[in-house]
Amino acid sequence: MPVKSSFHDQENIFSFWPRHNETILKRLESKDAWLSTRRGTEVSRVKDALEHEMTLNIGPQHPATHGVLRCMVKLDGELIEKCVLDIGYLHRGVEKLAESKTYQEFMPYTDRMDYLAPYANNVAWCMAVEKLANVEIPERAQWIRMIMCELARISSHLLWLGVGLMDAGAVSVFLWTFQGREDLYSIFDEVSGARFTVSHSRIGGLATDLSSKAIDMIRDFAIRYEEVIKGWQKLLNRNRIWIDRNKDVGTVSADEAIALGLTGSNLRGSGVPYDIRTFEPYLKYDEVDFIIPLREEGDCLARYHIRVEEMLESIKIIHQCLDRLPEGPIRADDAKKTYPSKNEVYYSMEGMIHDFMYTETGIAPPEGAAAYHAIESPKGELGFYLESDGTGCPWRARINAPSFTNLQGLESMMEGHPVADIVVLIGSIDPVMGEADK
Amino acid sequence: MADSLNFHFTPVDKARPDEENLHAKASTDVTDVIQAIQEQFPEAITEVVVYAGERTIFIAGEVFLEVCTALKEELGFTYLVDLAGVDRFQEEAPRYEVYYCFVNLQKGKRLRIKVRVEEDDAVLPSITGLFKAADWNERECFDMLGIRFEGHPDLRRMFMPEDFEYHPQRKEFPLLGIPGSLPLPPRTPEGELTMDPFAAAHSGSPAKSYQEPAENDEN
Amino acid sequence: MDSATGYLTTTVDAVVNWARSNSLMPMPMGLACCAIEMMAFGGPKYDVGRFGSEAMRFSPRQADLMIVAGWCSYKMAHAIRRVWDQMADPKWCIAMGACASSGGMHRCYGVVQGIDNFMPVDVYIPGCPPRPEAVIHALMDIQEKVRNEYSIAKDYASGPKKSAVEPMNLEILTSDGRTTVGGV
Numbered sequence: 001m002p003v004k005s006s007f008h009d010q011e012n013i014f015s016f017w018p019r020h021n022e023t024i025l026k027r028l029e030s031k032d033a034w035l036s037t038r039r040g041t042e043v044s045r046v047k048d049a050l051e052h053e054m055t056l057n058i059g060p061q062h063p064a065t066h067g068v069l070r071c072m073v074k075l076d077g078e079l080i081e082k083c084v085l086d087i088g089y090l091h092r093g094v095e096k097l098a099e100s101k102t103y104q105e106f107m108p109y110t111d112r113m114d115y116l117a118p119y120a121n122n123v124a125w126c127m128a129v130e131k132l133a134n135v136e137i138p139e140r141a142q143w144i145r146m147i148m149c150e151l152a153r154i155s156s157h158l159l160w161l162g163v164g165l166m167d168a169g170a171v172s173v174f175l176w177t178f179q180g181r182e183d184l185y186s187i188f189d190e191v192s193g194a195r196f197t198v199s200h201s202r203i204g205g206l207a208t209d210l211s212s213k214a215i216d217m218i219r220d221f222a223i224r225y226e227e228v229i230k231g232w233q234k235l236l237n238r239n240r241i242w243i244d245r246n247k248d249v250g251t252v253s254a255d256e257a258i259a260l261g262l263t264g265s266n267l268r269g270s271g272v273p274y275d276i277r278t279f280e281p282y283l284k285y286d287e288v289d290f291i292i293p294l295r296e297e298g299d300c301l302a303r304y305h306i307r308v309e310e311m312l313e314s315i316k317i318i319h320q321c322l323d324r325l326p327e328g329p330i331r332a333d334d335a336k337k338t339y340p341s342k343n344e345v346y347y348s349m350e351g352m353i354h355d356f357m358y359t360e361t362g363i364a365p366p367e368g369a370a371a372y373h374a375i376e377s378p379k380g381e382l383g384f385y386l387e388s389d390g391t392g393c394p395w396r397a398r399i400n401a402p403s404f405t406n407l408q409g410l411e412s413m414m415e416g417h418p419v420a421d422i423v424v425l426i427g428s429i430d431p432v433m434g435e436a437d438k
Numbered sequence: 439m440a441d442s443l444n445f446h447f448t449p450v451d452k453a454r455p456d457e458e459n460l461h462a463k464a465s466t467d468v469t470d471v472i473q474a475i476q477e478q479f480p481e482a483i484t485e486v487v488v489y490a491g492e493r494t495i496f497i498a499g500e501v502f503l504e505v506c507t508a509l510k511e512e513l514g515f516t517y518l519v520d521l522a523g524v525d526r527f528q529e530e531a532p533r534y535e536v537y538y539c540f541v542n543l544q545k546g547k548r549l550r551i552k553v554r555v556e557e558d559d560a561v562l563p564s565i566t567g568l569f570k571a572a573d574w575n576e577r578e579c580f581d582m583l584g585i586r587f588e589g590h591p592d593l594r595r596m597f598m599p600e601d602f603e604y605h606p607q608r609k610e611f612p613l614l615g616i617p618g619s620l621p622l623p624p625r626t627p628e629g630e631l632t633m634d635p636f637a638a639a640h641s642g643s644p645a646k647s648y649q650e651p652a653e654n655d656e657n
Numbered sequence: 658m659d660s661a662t663g664y665l666t667t668t669v670d671a672v673v674n675w676a677r678s679n680s681l682m683p684m685p686m687g688l689a690c691c692a693i694e695m696m697a698f699g700g701p702k703y704d705v706g707r708f709g710s711e712a713m714r715f716s717p718r719q720a721d722l723m724i725v726a727g728w729c730s731y732k733m734a735h736a737i738r739r740v741w742d743q744m745a746d747p748k749w750c751i752a753m754g755a756c757a758s759s760g761g762m763h764r765c766y767g768v769v770q771g772i773d774n775f776m777p778v779d780v781y782i783p784g785c786p787p788r789p790e791a792v793i794h795a796l797m798d799i800q801e802k803v804r805n806e807y808s809i810a811k812d813y814a815s816g817p818k819k820s821a822v823e824p825m826n827l828e829i830l831t832s833d834g835r836t837t838v839g840g841v
């Protein structure tokens with residue numbers, strides 16, 4: 001078969017997808033090296049180009065790329081002159097899948113997008129559908145959602161901290177942060193029965209109420225980890241190695257960050273106070289007291305500070321939510337729009353039928369409805385844009401994934417830095433490929 | 439006959455723009471922006487659809503780039519949040535729509551505009567010159583729906599490999615893909631590419647990582 | 658075992674397999690969400706070091722057990738196969754999670770419906786994601802498999818009774834000086 005020889009060339013290890021590689025290389029060649037324009041001169045060329053210029057491929061399988069990101073970099077000596085990112089190694093087409101699922105059926109897929117903080121994704125999806133179909137959420141459910149979203153934020157930032165430090169050479173912190181994640185897992189396990197793919201939120205409320213044990217566990221976690229996170233701050237805030245690796249690396253000014261479309265901590269690290277929790281308050285975020293950490297430097301260190309401070313703010317929010325948690329139902333009582341409670345399903349015929357109908361057809365927003373709802377996920381603005389055609393499946397479900405938008409800024413951030421900074425930069429952007437690749 | 443069989447389990451409601459939405463946000467009220475656009479480009483807005491307190495503004499393709507310039511430079515919508523294509527898949531003329539979501543960070547406003555794109559001539563002007571953030575999103579839109587963006591510096595596929603020929607988000611593309619459009623790696627190190635996506639189910643014997651000796655090996 | 662003289666007799670295969678099975682070095686092919694559970698499996702609570710597999714090797718040349726954790730797209734499949742081909746024999750493979758085993762919930766155009774369509778798999782783990790206990794169970798199954806395989810003296814590739822191979826002569830030091838023990 002003639003395909004084979006060109007496709008799997010034994011000489012060149014990255015020769016699969018020949019046309020794909022060709023276009024990437026072509027792009028790398030034709031890309032404008034802004035580095036040379038910035039310096040005002042041509043990048044110095046020594047005669048023997050082989051010794052000083054190199055094209056390096058990192059990924060898609062590389063431990064420092066946090067998944068399956070692929071970077072093609074052109075090096076001048078040790079400096080990255082140009083960089084082309086290639087994503088899509090996890091592409092499965094969730095947007096297409098959503099078009100053939102009912103609204104409730106699609107929710108488990110959102111767990112698998114940003115798998116470091118699945119609860120936030122569940123809530124984002126449910127709230128988008130609730131906006132589209134105009135469903136009311138009971139008070140208690142809103143507060144519980146907030147608690148769980150903040151726990152999800154902590155769990156995502158914990159992994160980022162551990163892995164980021166591991167990339168920079170400190171393995172022990174990974175073990176500590178993972179211990180923290182294990183504590184969070186046991187909370188999620190208690191609440192929903194799964195360690196992290198929770199699928200606990202429902203359209204119009206929640207699947208189950210928090211048990212008193214779960215509330216105790218959350219409170220205990222919030223109390224203990226305030227100290228622990230402050231301890232990590234003590235370890236890292238003045239750590240020479242950590243600061244040297246991060247300071248002035250990947251600096252983005254506020255205007256640049258807006259132009260590049262960065263979101264979340266990466267945007268706030270550059271001094272733009274854009275956080276959906278205050279920009280368009282959802283749930284009860286306008287009723288709790290918290291601050292949004294902001295830095296002006298725009299480098300990796302600023303992003304580090306912001307994320308760690310965000311964890312402390314999350315703990316503050318959790319405490320307030322637990323104190324103010326009202327009694328009441330956890331799911332709206334409307335058989336056309338939400339699942340009936342389990343008691344109803346088991347003991348009444350109507351409940352049974354409603355349950356069946358809801359699983360079969362589900363909620364059907366009006367024809368021609370379109371809505372966009374965003375929440376502040378740990379990575380940034382996570383928005384769903386839904387269009388309905390009046391049936392139980394969305395006509396179009398668009399996912400505005402924060403990792404995708406953030407990764408796009410990485411390309412220009414990398415240029416001009418030594419190759420060793422790649423790992424730190426990828427870590428500080430905090431991408432999750434499952435989400436970026438959709 | 440066919441009509442009489444055409445029933446729905448759920449009655450299809452029509453969207454009611456006047457209905458008060460519980461989740462509507464103050465930030466999506468952009469009547470002043472619509473007015474400003476109308477004053478500057480009287481022909482630009484073809485339609486405004488209101489739902490859940492959000493306004494979808496349909497802009498004519500010819501003046502689209504000028505409207506975007508005005509949005510950015512005069513009306514303060516400097517932050518592009520999202521850009522994506524929608525396949526309407528209808529009989530009437532414009533098949534695709536591309537939607538843009540802009541944010542005004544100073545005033546705290548969110549704006550959604552839409553442009554209709556014809557099927558046979560699926561080309562739109564690229565806004566990467568104005569909003570750098572549109573770069574990957576436009577590539578994604580091209581990959582998924584096949585809409586070309588004129589003036590984009592680097593219109594490659596975003597997710598699918600370049601060797602792939604289809605645009606998967608189009609409604610006519612089957613969910614499970616087209617068998618043989620993407621090759622799988624060979625099942626043995628020296629083997630040939632597998633074009634069958636369900637090779638394991640069809641071939642019967644699973645691939646082995648080692649070579650088993652022949653039955654009557656005399657050596 | 659003879660306690661008076663201080664030596665034990667066994668087959669080379671048994672010793673080698675015992676050593677191999679208790680020091681499997683995984684190559685974590687962490688693709689998606691299952692990779693997070695794989696980290697937990699290597700992390701402090703589940704501590705796979707108890708089974709001798711805590712040394713995750715990101716270079717395929719140093720690893721002998723590949724754990725494919727996550728859904729595998731067509732685009733990525735070629736990279737996975739390439740990494741698998743680079744691993745030195747003998748090698749084993751675990752398909753972790755529903756996605757790697759069968760495509761799982763991602764039944765759509767981008768995802769390979771089970772990695773066994775292009776590479777051999779020894780153990781499949783069901784679950785979405787499998788809990789770390791299940792991964793440990795799979796690891797124990799692999800160990801079981803390794804212990805029951807032919808290894809040095811009887812190689813799969815050459816068959817059980819290959820006379821062309823010289824019998825191995827082992828020298829074993831015993832308490833009364835050097836003794837040569839015949840072939841195994």
Ligand code: SF4
Nearest residue numbers: 690727754755756785
């Ligand atoms: S099996 Fe489930 S958890 Fe594992 S990769 Fe697939 S979707 Fe993710």
